[in-house]
Structure formats: C-alpha cells, structure tokens
Amino acid sequence: xxxxxxxxxxxxxxxxxxxxxxxxxxxxxxxxxxxxxxxxxxxxxxxxxxxxxxxxxxxxxxxxxxxxxxxxxxxxxxxxxxxxxxxxxxxxxxxxxxxxxxxxxxxxxxxxxxxxxxxxxxxxxxxxxxxxxxxxxxxxxxxxxxxxxxxxxxxxxxxxxxxxxxxxxxxxxxxxxxxxxxxxxxxxxxxxxxxxxxxxxxxxxxxxxxxxxxxxxxxxxxxxxxxxxxxxxxxxxxxxxxxxxxxxxxxxxxxxxxxxxxxxxxxxxxxxxxxxxxxxxxxxxxxxxxxxxxxxxxxxxxxxxxxxxxxxxxxxxxxxxxxxxxxxxxxxxxxxxxxxxxxxxxxxxxxxxxxxxxxxxxxxxxxxxxxxxxxxxxxxxxxxxxxxxxxxxxxxxxxxxxxxxxxxxxxxxxxxxxxxxxxxxxxxxxxxxxxxxxxxxxxxxxxxxxxxxxxxxxxxxxxxxxx
DNA sequence: ATAGGGTTAG
Numbered sequence: 001x002x003x004x005x006x007x008x009x010x011x012x013x014x015x016x017x018x019x020x021x022x023x024x025x026x027x028x029x030x031x032x033x034x035x036x037x038x039x040x041x042x043x044x045x046x047x048x049x050x051x052x053x054x055x056x057x058x059x060x061x062x063x064x065x066x067x068x069x070x071x072x073x074x075x076x077x078x079x080x081x082x083x084x085x086x087x088x089x090x091x092x093x094x095x096x097x098x099x100x101x102x103x104x105x106x107x108x109x110x111x112x113x114x115x116x117x118x119x120x121x122x123x124x125x126x127x128x129x130x131x132x133x134x135x136x137x138x139x140x141x142x143x144x145x146x147x148x149x150x151x152x153x154x155x156x157x158x159x160x161x162x163x164x165x166x167x168x169x170x171x172x173x174x175x176x177x178x179x180x181x182x183x184x185x186x187x188x189x190x191x192x193x194x195x196x197x198x199x200x201x202x203x204x205x206x207x208x209x210x211x212x213x214x215x216x217x218x219x220x221x222x223x224x225x226x227x228x229x230x231x232x233x234x235x236x237x238x239x240x241x242x243x244x245x246x247x248x249x250x251x252x253x254x255x256x257x258x259x260x261x262x263x264x265x266x267x268x269x270x271x272x273x274x275x276x277x278x279x280x281x282x283x284x285x286x287x288x289x290x291x292x293x294x295x296x297x298x299x300x301x302x303x304x305x306x307x308x309x310x311x312x313x314x315x316x317x318x319x320x321x322x323x324x325x326x327x328x329x330x331x332x333x334x335x336x337x338x339x340x341x342x343x344x345x346x347x348x349x350x351x352x353x354x355x356x357x358x359x360x361x362x363x364x365x366x367x368x369x370x371x372x373x374x375x376x377x378x379x380x381x382x383x384x385x386x387x388x389x390x391x392x393x394x395x396x397x398x399x400x401x402x403x404x405x406x407x408x409x410x411x412x413x414x415x416x417x418x419x420x421x422x423x424x425x426x427x428x429x430x431x432x433x434x435x436x437x438x439x440x441x442x443x444x445x446x447x448x449x450x451x452x453x454x455x456x457x458x459x460x461x462x463x464x465x466x467x
Numbered sequence: 468a469t470a471g472g473g474t475t476a477g
Contacts, residue, residue: 050468077468081468081469082468088469116470147469151470154470155470157470188470189471225473226472262474265473266474270474297474303474333475334475336475337474337475338475340475340476371477372476375477398477400477434477435477
C-alpha cells in the first residue's frame with residue numbers, strides 16, 4: 001500500500017518534469033526513487049516514452065522500451081499507442097505500421113485507439129483506401145467497437161483526401177443509425193465542405209449544428225470566416241459580399257469572446273493583407289498583441305508577411321532574430337513568405353540565395369517558393385533565367401504553368417507560351433483562365449489566327465481526355 | 468494516449 005502510494009507520487013513528479021520538458025530531471029528522479037525503494041511502474045515509463053516522443057524523437061523514445069524491460073516492466077498498449085501517434089504526427093506510415101505489428105507480435109492486443117491512430121496515419125499519408133481498410137477492421141473485429149474519434153478521423157480523412165461527398169454520406173449514414181454528432185464532428189465536416197468550396201452546404205450543416213442544441217465554437221467560426229474570405233473571385237459581387245460577411249463574423253467572434261487565441265486574428269490579417277488592406281491588418285495585429293496573445297510560429301509568419309507587404313524588410317529581419325532568440329524554428333511558410341517578400345521588394349538575388357539556402361538545409365523542395373522566384377525573375381525582366389529554372393524543376397503545378405505562361409505572353413512570346421499551356425493541360429492540370437486567354441488573344445493579335453484556332457481545338461481535346 | 472480552426476505564390 002505504501003509502495004503504491006509512493007509510486008503514484010513518483011509518477012506525478014515525473015509527469016510534471018516531463019511537461020516542463022526536463023527529461024534529464026525526470027530520469028534522475030526515477031533513479032533516486034529506485035535507490036529509496038520506490039519502484040517505477042508502467043505508468044512511469046509510459047509518461048517518459050510519450051515525453052521523448054514529443055520533445056526528443058521516436059528513436060530516443062523507443063530506446064526507453066529496452067530500459068523498461070530491463071527494469072522488469074513490460075510495455076503495454078498505451079506505450080505503443082504513444083509511439084504510433086508520434087510516427088503519425090511525423091507522417092511516418094511505415095514506422096507506424098512497424099510499431100503496430102511489433103505490438104501484435106509481443107502479444108499486446110491493439111485497442112481502438114491504436115486502430116484510430118493508424119487509420120489517421122494512412123489518411124495523412126494520402127492512402128484513403130488503406131485507411132478505409134482499417135476502418136472496416138474496427139467495425140468488423142469482434143473485440144473492437146468504434147469510438148466517436150473513429151468517425152471524426154474518418155470524416156476528416158475523407159475530406160482531406162478529396163472525398164467530401166463520401167464524408168457527407170458517412171455523416172448522414174451515421175445520423176440514420178442514431179449517432180449524435182459531437183461539435184468536433186460538425187467542425188470537421190464544415191471544414192471539409194468549406195475547403196471544397198461548398199459554402200452553402202457548410203452553412204446548412206452549421207444550421208443543423210445549432211438545431212442540434214450544440215453551440216458553434218471558436219473553431220466553427222474561424223472555419224466559416226476563412227471560407228468567406230476565400231470564396232470566389234473578389235471581383236464578383238457574391239465574392240465581395242462574402243468577404244464583408246467574413247469581416248462581420250470576426251466582429252461577432254470578438255464580441256462573443258472567441259478571439260482568445262491567434263487563430264482568428266491570423267485568418268483576418270492574412271485575408272486583409274492579401275487584399276492590400278495593410279493598415280487594417282496592421283491594426284488587428286497590434287490589437288492581438290495588446291491582448292497579450294503570445295506569438296506562435298503562424299503569428300510570426302502572418303506578421304512577417306504583413307511587414308514584407310509594407311516593404312519593411314528591416315522589421316522583418318528583426319522579427320526573425322526575435323524568433324531565433326525564442327528558439328522558434330522557421331517553417332516552410334516563413335521561408336516562402338520571405339522569398340516572396342524579397343522578390344516583391346526587387347531583391348531577386350537575395351531571394352535566389354535564400355531559396356538555395358533552403359535547399360541546402362534539406363527542408364524538402366518548396367514549390368511555392370520556387371514559383372515565387374520564377375514569377376519574380378519574370379517581373380524583373382529576367383525571363384530567360386526564369387525559363388531555365390522552370391525547365392530544371394521536375395514537379396510543376398498549375399501555379400508554375402499559369403505564371404510562366406502569363407509572363408511569356410507579357411513578353412510577346414506566344415508560341416512558347418502556347419507549348420507550355422498544352423503541356424500543362426496534358427499533364428492533367430488546370431490553368432488560369434486569364435493565362436489561356438492571354439495566349440489565344442496574343443496569337444490572334446500578332447497575326448497567327450490559324451495557330452490560335454488550332455490551339456483552341458487542342459485545348460478542348462486535352463480537356464476531354466482528362467475525363 | 469487518438470480526432471477539428473489560422474500563415475505562402477499566378
């Protein structure tokens with residue numbers, strides 16, 4: 001009895017050190033405890049494994065399992081679930097599966113949590129069929145039954161993998177079985193509908209959420225607000241109305257006390273900056289900081305984007321220093337925003353250098369940043385350099401092509417533009433309508449009417465073959 | 468111990 005109580009205290013102590021990221025101290029407490037006759041148990045080690053997963057790395061966490069066994073304690077399902085979750089966070093599906101199988105071989109039966117996380121991992125790595133297989137296992141295996149999280153992961157995963165229709169169907173099916181959706185389920189579905197551009201349907205589900213007796217929360221509002229800002233072209237009357245509706249939602253959020261974190265602020269500031277409403281954006285950012293909301297990586301990125309649009313590179317660099325002092329690492333957004341900012345400020349050399357630096361750091365290729373530089377080079381009159389870069393990249397997207405095609409047209413090089421336009425469409429990608437129009441108009445106005453006609457039918461054919 | 472919202476380019 002005494003021992004159990006002490007172990008419980010030990011575990012509380014370990015948990016608080018782990019939470020404070022002081023893993024060395026946590027380890028030291030375990031050793032001191034053993035010396036005093038207080039033995040660690042599986043909870044002690046599970047806490048440690050989870051902390052290593054979060055703050056150090058999966059390998060370090062896994063090595064705790066050896067020490068655990070040496071101490072005569074067997075890992076359990078929670079130990080393995082922590083490892084699977086860590087692999088999922090990093091999108092390492094192979095690793096995740098390895099842990100899952102190892103657990104099986106050790107005679108530890110996976111529970112619904114293990115299956116849920118594994119399913120999530122498959123969705124995150126773009127394998128919806130495999131994820132669906134896991135879902136069927138959960139439904140069919142007699143020792144398992146789905147939890148609410150199972151359905152949320154499923155609906156979210158379907159949306160994120162381009163199957164919003166399926167997600168909506170599943171949602172309705174579950175309702176018909178008497179399943180009462182939780183606020184998270186509603187939010188997941190609303191977000192999926194918004195991302196697919198189905199603002200109307202999203203609003204419908206929002207209404208159902210209200211009728212179900214749930215209250216929309218900060219997540220719901222932020223999701224809808226972002227969708228309003230993004231919806232349609234801002235040239236259309238509808239788009240403009242939605243944009244204003246977005247701003248109204250933000251005011252509503254403020255009055256309801258839903259602007260307690262950086263999410264809503266970053267959404268509205270991002271939208272305002274995109275529209276060139278710099279002063280309003282700046283005001284909101286100041287408001288957020290005055291409220292004492294701590295800046296996280298996304299807030300810094302939003303702020304850097306704002307400063308770049310103001311042309312204030314000095315303030316940008318100051319912020320980057322501040323981030324470094326705080327131990328916050330730049331992510332791909334920071335780099336992209338910076339590279340684009342440098343291009344827009346006319347310092348294309350610095351932008352290229354930063355792009356090289358990024359590649360050198362091995363942070364993976366960043367197509368958005370490359371697209372910014374290509375466009376920047378064109379705008380700086382270096383269209384041949386841009387073409388050279390364009391040819392070196394293996395994976396191009398609709399942005400790469402649209403931008404290159406538009407800039408070639410601006411330079412009067414309609415034949416090259418026409419070739420690129422076709423390879424874009426034949427690659428199964430869409431292209432900006434204005435880019436297509438620029439090529440056709442350009443060919444016609446420079447006397448190549450026949451070429452234009454031929455191109456038009458080739459475009460039609462390429463589009464037919466897509467389906 | 469798993470699930471939801473924010474920041475980038477034409």
